[in-house]
Amino acid sequence: VPLSGGGLLGGIAFAAKQIKPEIRVIGVSMEQGAAMHESLTAGRPVLVTEVPSLADTPGGGINLGHQWTFKLCRDFADETVLVSETEIYRGMQALFRRERLIAEGGGAVGIAALLAGKLKIDGPTAMIISGQNADLDQIIAVARGEPVRVGDQLVKG
Numbered sequence: 424v425p426l427s428g429g430g431l432l433g434g435i436a437f438a439a440k441q442i443k444p445e446i447r448v449i450g451v452s453m454e455q456g457a458a459m460h461e462s463l464t465a466g467r468p469v470l471v472t473e474v475p476s477l478a479d480t481p482g483g484g485i486n487l488g489h490q491w492t493f494k495l496c497r498d499f500a501d502e503t504v505l506v507s508e509t510e511i512y513r514g515m516q517a518l519f520r521r522e523r524l525i526a527e528g529g530g531a532v533g534i535a536a537l538l539a540g541k542l543k544i545d546g547p548t549a550m551i552i553s554g555q556n557a558d559l560d561q562i563i564a565v566a567r568g569e570p571v572r573v574g575d576q577l578v579k580g
Contacts, residue, residue, distance in 0.1 A: 424551050425478075425532050426450030426496075426503060429459040431551070433495025440499050449542065450496065450503040451532040453478040453511060459496055460503040468493050475574025477511040477528030477561075504542060508578045510535040512565055516580055518552065519566045530554035 424432045436448040455474040514535030518524040530553035570579035
């Protein structure tokens, strides 16, 4: 499940565990600015610095005074995984080229983690792939294998 502030991950994890308690639910976020991942690691909500990313949708922090999504993720998600900008690029590219799906970087983090070998698949698996909010020029560049500028860095597959 794409992970930023934890609303999507927390809600899906809570609902899935009500249906099948032994199910594994994993949140995937970008390496830089992974607010909920860092908060879960610290055991409490923490501030992170926002950094430009191909996965701009999961960017941003979590409200330090708002404990709902933190508690849902802490209590019901099994794990979080981080992916690099290059891995996100490759995930977006693979979805476009192999599946003919347009997904923004934030929606491609799951496939990015899978392709990078960061997820261990054991049995039936579902993945949330979302969003077509990426800049069209960026999507075309990624599909062609051209480098894209993200903040002050150049990302390529």
